[in-house]
Amino acid sequence: MRIEEIDLRELTSSFEFFIKEGQKARLQHLLISMHPSDIASVINRISKDEYRLYLFNLLDKEAASDTILKIDEAVREDLVELLEREILTEIVDEMESDDATDFIAELPDDIAKDVLESVEQEDADDVKQLMQHREDTAGGIMALEIVSVNKDATVDEAIMEIRKKAEEIEEIYTVFVVDNENKLVGQLSMKSLILARGQKPVAEIMERDVASVHVNMDQEDVAHYARKYDLVSIPVVDDEYHLLGRITIDDIMDVVEEEAAEDLQRMAGISDEEELREPSAFRIVRGRIPWLIFGLVGGLWGAEVIKLFEGQLSKVHILAIFIPSILSMGGNIGMQSSAIIVRGLATSEIDFKDIYKRLFKELKVSLINGIALGMILFVYAVIRMDVQNSTAHKVMIHPLELGMVVGLSLLTVILVAGFVGTTVPLLLKRIKIDPALATGPFITTSNDIIALFIYFAVATLILHI
Amino acid sequence: MRIEEIDLRELTSSFEFFIKEGQKARLQHLLISMHPSDIASVINRISKDEYRLYLFNLLDKEAASDTILKIDEAVREDLVELLEREILTEIVDEMESDDATDFIAELPDDIAKDVLESVEQEDADDVKQLMQHREDTAGGIMALEIVSVNKDATVDEAIMEIRKKAEEIEEIYTVFVVDNENKLVGQLSMKSLILARGQKPVAEIMERDVASVHVNMDQEDVAHYARKYDLVSIPVVDDEYHLLGRITIDDIMDVVEEEAAEDLQRMAGISDEEELREPSAFRIVRGRIPWLIFGLVGGLWGAEVIKLFEGQLSKVHILAIFIPSILSMGGNIGMQSSAIIVRGLATSEIDFKDIYKRLFKELKVSLINGIALGMILFVYAVIRMDVQNSTAHKVMIHPLELGMVVGLSLLTVILVAGFVGTTVPLLLKRIKIDPALATGPFITTSNDIIALFIYFAVATLILHI
Numbered sequence: 047m048r049i050e051e052i053d054l055r056e057l058t059s060s061f062e063f064f065i066k067e068g069q070k071a072r073l074q075h076l077l078i079s080m081h082p083s084d085i086a087s088v089i090n091r092i093s094k095d096e097y098r099l100y101l102f103n104l105l106d107k108e109a110a111s112d113t114i115l116k117i118d119e120a121v122r123e124d125l126v127e128l129l130e131r132e133i134l135t136e137i138v139d140e141m142e143s144d145d146a147t148d149f150i151a152e153l154p155d156d157i158a159k160d161v162l163e164s165v166e167q168e169d170a171d172d173v174k175q176l177m178q179h180r181e182d183t184a185g186g187i188m189a190l191e192i193v194s195v196n197k198d199a200t201v202d203e204a205i206m207e208i209r210k211k212a213e214e215i216e217e218i219y220t221v222f223v224v225d226n227e228n229k230l231v232g233q234l235s236m237k238s239l240i241l242a243r244g245q246k247p248v249a250e251i252m253e254r255d256v257a258s259v260h261v262n263m264d265q266e267d268v269a270h271y272a273r274k275y276d277l278v279s280i281p282v283v284d285d286e287y288h289l290l291g292r293i294t295i296d297d298i299m300d301v302v303e304e305e306a307a308e309d310l311q312r313m314a315g316i317s318d319e320e321e322l323r324e325p326s327a328f329r330i331v332r333g334r335i336p337w338l339i340f341g342l343v344g345g346l347w348g349a350e351v352i353k354l355f356e357g358q359l360s361k362v363h364i365l366a367i368f369i370p371s372i373l374s375m376g377g378n379i380g381m382q383s384s385a386i387i388v389r390g391l392a393t394s395e396i397d398f399k400d401i402y403k404r405l406f407k408e409l410k411v412s413l414i415n416g417i418a419l420g421m422i423l424f425v426y427a428v429i430r431m432d433v434q435n436s437t438a439h440k441v442m443i444h445p446l447e448l449g450m451v452v453g454l455s456l457l458t459v460i461l462v463a464g465f466v467g468t469t470v471p472l473l474l475k476r477i478k479i480d481p482a483l484a485t486g487p488f489i490t491t492s493n494d495i496i497a498l499f500i501y502f503a504v505a506t507l508i509l510h511i
Numbered sequence: 512m513r514i515e516e517i518d519l520r521e522l523t524s525s526f527e528f529f530i531k532e533g534q535k536a537r538l539q540h541l542l543i544s545m546h547p548s549d550i551a552s553v554i555n556r557i558s559k560d561e562y563r564l565y566l567f568n569l570l571d572k573e574a575a576s577d578t579i580l581k582i583d584e585a586v587r588e589d590l591v592e593l594l595e596r597e598i599l600t601e602i603v604d605e606m607e608s609d610d611a612t613d614f615i616a617e618l619p620d621d622i623a624k625d626v627l628e629s630v631e632q633e634d635a636d637d638v639k640q641l642m643q644h645r646e647d648t649a650g651g652i653m654a655l656e657i658v659s660v661n662k663d664a665t666v667d668e669a670i671m672e673i674r675k676k677a678e679e680i681e682e683i684y685t686v687f688v689v690d691n692e693n694k695l696v697g698q699l700s701m702k703s704l705i706l707a708r709g710q711k712p713v714a715e716i717m718e719r720d721v722a723s724v725h726v727n728m729d730q731e732d733v734a735h736y737a738r739k740y741d742l743v744s745i746p747v748v749d750d751e752y753h754l755l756g757r758i759t760i761d762d763i764m765d766v767v768e769e770e771a772a773e774d775l776q777r778m779a780g781i782s783d784e785e786e787l788r789e790p791s792a793f794r795i796v797r798g799r800i801p802w803l804i805f806g807l808v809g810g811l812w813g814a815e816v817i818k819l820f821e822g823q824l825s826k827v828h829i830l831a832i833f834i835p836s837i838l839s840m841g842g843n844i845g846m847q848s849s850a851i852i853v854r855g856l857a858t859s860e861i862d863f864k865d866i867y868k869r870l871f872k873e874l875k876v877s878l879i880n881g882i883a884l885g886m887i888l889f890v891y892a893v894i895r896m897d898v899q900n901s902t903a904h905k906v907m908i909h910p911l912e913l914g915m916v917v918g919l920s921l922l923t924v925i926l927v928a929g930f931v932g933t934t935v936p937l938l939l940k941r942i943k944i945d946p947a948l949a950t951g952p953f954i955t956t957s958n959d960i961i962a963l964f965i966y967f968a969v970a971t972l973i974l975h976i
Contacts, residue, residue, distance in 0.1 A: 055864065081720070083739045116739075205705055217743070218702045219684065236701035237683045241674055255546070273768065274548045274581075276761040278682070278743060295760050296741040302764065303738065306771035307854055313778065314850030314950075315843055327875040334847050335880055341843045342884050345836025346891055352832045353895075359828050366824055366831035367817045370959055371810025373838060378780055378806045378952055382799050385779030389772055399520065410792040415800055419807050426811055430818075487843055494835055 058091040065097045074104055082109055086116035089125075099128045107133075111140035115149065126153060135164045142215070143172040144189035144297065151177065184268050185261040187301065188282045188291035191215045194222040195248055197231050202244035204234060219279040222289055223252045229287045230258055258283045261290055268293060269301045270394055309392060312482040313385070315341070337487040344491030348373075348498050355502035358511045362443055364431065365505055368452045369498070371423060375456055376463045376497035379415065380489040383408050383467030388481045391471065398476050405468050412464030416457035424453030443509055451508050455501040462500065463493045523556040530562045539569055547574055551581035554590075564593045572598075576605035580614065591618060600629045607680070608637040609654035609762065616642065649733050650726040652766065653747045653756035656680045659687040660713060662696055667709035669699060684744040687754055688717045694752045695723055723748045726755055733758060734766045735859055774857060777947040778850070780806070802952040809956030813838075813963050820967035823976045827908055829896065830970055833917045834963070836888060840921055841928045841962035844880065845954040848873050848932030853946045856936065863941050870933050877929030881922035889918030908974055916973050920966040927965065928958045 064073050077085060085105070092098050102125060105113060114122060114137060126134065134153075138146050138161055146165075150158050150173055162170050172190050179185025193211045195204045204221050211218070221239065223232035232252035242251050258281040259268050272280055272295065280293045315337035352359065352369075359365055387404065390396030396404065427449035467489055471481035505511070529538050542550060550570070557563050567590060570578060579587060579602060591599065599618075603611050603626055611630075615623050615638055627635050637655050644650025658676045660669045669686050676683070686704065688697035697717035707716050723746040724733050737745055737760065745758045780802035817824065817834075824830055852869065855861030861869065892914040932954055936946035970976070 081722075081740060208702065209706055212702060212706055217700070219743070235682070236705065237673065237677060240670055240701065240705060241677060257546075273761075273764050275546060278684070278760060295743060295764075296738075299738050299760075299764065299767065302767050302771070303858070306767070306774075307858075309771075310775060310778065310850055310854055313775065314846040316847055316850065327872060327879060330872070330876045331879045334876070335883065338840065338843055338847075338880060338884060339887070341839050342836060342887055345833075345839045346888075348835030348839075349832045349891075349895075352835070356829070356832075359831055363825045363828040363831070364821070366828070366834065367814045367821075368810075369831065369834045370813030370817070370838060370963060371807060373835060374806050374810045374813075374956065374959060375803065377842065377955070378803055381779040381951065382781055382803075385775055385781065389775055393768070393772075407792060407795070411795045411799070414792060414796045415803060418800065419803060422804070422807060423811075426814075430814075486846065490842070491839065494839060498835060 054087055054091060058088050061088055061101065062092060062094075062097060065092075065100050070104065073101065077101075077104060077109070082112035083116045085109070085113045086118075089113070090118050090121050095124055095128060098125055102129070103133070107136045107140055111137045115141070115145055119152070123152070126157065131157070131160050131164065134161050138165050139169060142189045142191050143169070143176055143291075144187060147173045147176040151181075179261065182265045183261065184259045184263045184265065184280075184282050184293060185290070187265055187268070187297045188261070188293045190291045192222060192281075192289070192292050193218055193220075194224050194228075194289060195234075197223050197225055197249050197252075199223075199248050200244065201239055201242045201246045201248060201251070204239055204248050205244070208239075217294070219294070220281075220292075221248075222256075222281055222292070223248055224289050228289055230256060230281055230283055230289045232256060233281070256281060258287070259293070260284070265301045266305050266392070269298050269305070272298045273302075305392070309388065309482040312480065313388070313486040315487040341487045341491050344487075344494060347495045351495060351498040351502065355506065358502060358506055358509075361511050362505070362509065364443075364448070365451075365502070367431075368423070368427070368455075368501070372452070372455060372459055372497050372501045373494050375419060376459045376493035377490040379412065379460050379463035380467040380493040381486075383412075383464050384471050384481075384489050387468055387471040391475050391481050396472075398472055401469070401472050404472070405465065408464045408468045409461065412461045415464075416460035419460065420453040420457040423456050424449040427452050447509060451505045452501075454508070455497075455504045458500050458504065459493075459497040462496055466493060466496070519552055519556060523553050526553055526566065527557060527559075527562060530557075530565050535569065538566065542566075542569060542574070547577035548581045550574070550578045551583075554578070555583050555586050560589055560593060563590055567594070568598070572601045572605055576602045580606070580610055584617070588617070591622065596622070596625050596629065599626050603630050604634060607654045607656050608634070608641055608756075609652060612638045612641040616646075644726065647730045648726065649724045649728045649730065649745075649747050649758060650755070652730055652733070652762045653726070653758045655756045657687060657746075657754070657757050658683055658685075659689050659693075659754060660699075662688050662690055662714050662717075664688075664713050665709065666704055666707045666711045666713060666716070669704055669713055670709070673704075682759070684759070685746075685757075686713075687721075687746055687757070688713055689754050693754055695721060695746055695748055695754045697721060698746070721746060723752070724758070725749070730766045731770050731857070734763050734770070737763045738767075770857070774853065774947040777945065778853070778951040780952040806952050806956050809952075809959060812960045816960060816963040816967065820971065823967060823971055823974075826976050827970070827974065829908075829913070830916075830967070832896075833888070833892070833920075833966070837917070837920060837924055837962050837966045838959050840884060841924045841958035842955040844877065844925050844928035845932040845958040846950065848877075848929050849936050849946075849950040849954050852933055852936040853950050856940050856946050861937075863937055866934070866937050869937070870930065873929045873933045874926065877926045880929075881925035884925065885918040885922040888921050889914040892917050912974060916970045917966075919973070920962075920969045923965050923969065924958075924962040927961055931958055931961070 089098050089101060092101065102110065117125065134157070138149060141149060146169060150161060153161065162173065176190065191211065191214055193207055193215065195207050208218060208221065219236065221234040222230060223234060225231050232254050233256045234248055234252050238251050257271070257275045257277055259271055261282050261284055268280065278295045281289055282291045282293060284290055316333050387396060428445045431445045431448050470489055474481045554563050554566060557566065567575065582590065599622070603614065606614060611634060615626060618626065627638065641655065656676065656679055658672055658680065660672050673683060673686065684701065686699040687695060688699060690696050697719050698721045699713055699717050703716050722740045722742055724736055726747050726749055733745065743760045746754055747756045747758060749755055781798050852861060893910045896910045896913050935954055936950065939946045
């Protein structure tokens with residue numbers, strides 16, 4: 047049974063009802079037919095901690111182990127605090143090494159220590175070994191459970207090796223072939239093993255051109271690599287090509303989703319990854335307010351720019367009317383050009399060396415956009431504005447002059463915004479700062495300040511004020 | 512050989528040099544050791560069409576078929592126009608049905624027709640069948656090459672079936688089990704086939720709880736489904752569970768990347784998907800200018816709002832100074848709150864029914880942010896502004912009053928922007944418009960207009976102007 051069209055809410059209510067009534071047999075019957083991911087969805091939605099605990103304790107240890115990994119982080123944190131240490135230990139024993147490591151890393155320190163002491167020695171060693179790698183590297187996402195055979199082995203021996211590991215590893219896609227020093231020399235697909243005669247040496251049927259990744263490779267690069275070469279199971283090696291572990295495609299999918307979410311959030315000016323369910327308001331504020339303060343300070347710099355031209359503004363207060371148009375265009379153009387660069391950098395389709403080509407293209411685009419939009423603004427100003435007659439200051443501004451000011455300013459602003467939007471992410475990437483950070487508030491804010499300056503400078507020059 | 516650290520530029524120059532010199536043997540030697548993805552990267556970077564063609568024609572048909580799929584769309588379009596029909600046909604014959612379909616769909620109509628007429632009958636039928644499905648559904652991304660056996664078959668018979676399809680299907684992860692009416696009843700992992708005795712009926716070792724997707728399911732939903740249940744190969748079925756095809760994980764990865772890119776671009780106000788290499792400036796403008804015009808028109812509405820308060824502005828021109836701060840905060844807050852909703856909707860972690868809960872949380876966040884940021888703006892105004900003395904209009908504004916105006920306006924603007932940013936994407940999703948469209952220009956622009964109105968209204972009320 048998969049929950050697809052069924053309303054998760056209704057299902058959750060039924061579960062809550064049965065839990066309240068203590069209908070243990072009925073609940074167990076339901077749980078047995080459900081996929082761990084669906085059980086996790088229900089547990090996420092159950093509102094009371096004790097109900098969650100009751101339901102979770104009805105699972106056998108294998109289902110419990112699969113389910114807990116799929117529960118939302120915030121819910122999981124509450125749940126593990128309530129679980130008995132003994133059950134936690136059993137759950138970890140069931141997990142593959144990469145999951146066990148992530149899971150234990152999330153536990154409060156005292157619980158983590160207890161669990162590590164009570165799990166099987168081998169599992170504890172694996173976790174300790176994996177914890178030495180940085181979380182966002184190949185080493186941080188790899189699992190140690192692999193099927194590997196010596197290059198002198200036969201197909202039958204490879205199959206025996208699979209049999210030995212079958213219990214421990216849920217899905218096996220590839221058997222790795224190593225030399226006597228455990229260096230990776232080839233790989234066998236399951237298809238080739240099924241089709242080959244048992245006595246055949248694996249060396250005769252293995253692929254020798256194996257795509258492996260270094261243990262320190264950034265997880266984002268691992269994802270590109272997997273996607274570029276269509277890999278389902280990627281061997282992880284050290285400097286000397288010793289086989290250390292493997293990364294499977296489901297972990298790669300998680301990386302891709304994670305990085306996409308991160309880029310999107312950073313573009314929107316959210317610095318910490320924000321959880322979607324149950325984060326406290328203060329935690330959300332903590333992730334969001336830094337860029338808001340940054341934006342506000344940027345706005346105050348904008349205020350300073352206007353203050354600089356206060357004399358002109360007091361003579362022609364109508365200049366204020368076009369501030370929103372000028373600002374929003376600077377921001378939008380900056381967003382568009384930088385989003386393309388950020389995306390291209392993320393997928394490695396653009397690199398720093400392309401800067402002149404990109405810039406040239408972007409300036410052409412900005413020129414076309416600038417002329418078109420500048421003309422719209424010009425026409426609007428000419429049609430909608432009356433002759434500005436500030437008797438107090440003896441200035442008279444004709445709508446045509448005003449149109450010239452706003453049209454020309456907009457063109458200039460758009461050219462500059464396109465330039466800034468293109469170069470800033472490339473430069474940031476160059477100095478190894480995440481370019482996604484630049485796209486949102488940073489570029490919008492700096493474009494605002496520049497745009498205001500251009501606008502008032504052009505107005506001062508053309509209107510002689 | 513994989514190109515990883517090697518500079519792609521240098522490699523491309525070497526290739527261009529050898530092509531110019533006509534060193535065919537040397538080029539072929541190089542090509543043989545390279546992965547199709549890397550060959551494609553080089554071809555993407557080669558600048559002259561005739562060089563690309565020369566190099567591509569050196570590939571054997573299998574490598575050519577793998578390579579052409581990895582070449583950038585714009586480059587591929589140029590290349591296929593130059594290729595002989597005969598070679599195109601050979602290339603298509605080598606492809607799996609899903610790739611062949613996408614490839615032929617991209618060809619100019621006359622070439623597509625020619626190719627479809629000359630490829631093997633079976634391939635042509637497959638392509639015609641697949642073309643009937645919408646591109647962004649499970650049917651649009653599935654392949655027809657599957658290994659399936661009847662539920663009464665033995666393990667040995669399943670292996671014979673694999674042997675029969677081994678040539679045609681590059682990677683086999685799963686053997687599907689069907690009943691006499693070709694309805695999906697189970698699946699076999701390669702591991703289980705390797706480990707089982709040959710005479711055993713597959714019905715005894717198959718998994719019966721198979722996760723399948725309907726042929727009309729949206730590809731984004733297929734991706735969520737695959738990720739939720741950690742699937743590597745997904746069977747596609749019709750209403751009656753007849754097995755139609757399968758989707759493999761590499762296609763899912765493409766969907767995930769595609770959708771993430773689309774969300775990011777839409778958020779930045781780019782309506783067509785923008786290619787990263789070689790699009791013409793006019794094509795880029797076409798994708799970007801609609802939202803820019805939208806934004807400009809929004810800015811003009813902002814101008815109208817200010818015009819509405821022209822009397823007040825002429826009395827207290829200094830009000831213009833705070834327009835940038837107020838506007839940028841409205842925009843930033845709107846971006847942050849909507850980005851979270853858009854992301855949550857994309858990954859199905861949020862749905863419309865959560866609207867009240869999300870709204871309540873968002874208003875709490877906005878309240879905290881609004882009070883903090885409003886106080887900053889208040890303090891700035893009190894410190895930096897002098898007493899505004901407009902003798903012409905007999906108004907005197909104390910910095911404290913001005914501080915009150917801007918602080919209170921900002922708080923109100925932030926509350927409203929949080930509300931708009933949360934509700935608009937949820938409502939759009941409700942009426943089946945892509946909420947990512949809303950996040951960028953739409954919310955920023957409407958927040959601008961609302962913010963200006965709030966600011967000038969608060970100023971009018973507090974300053975009695």
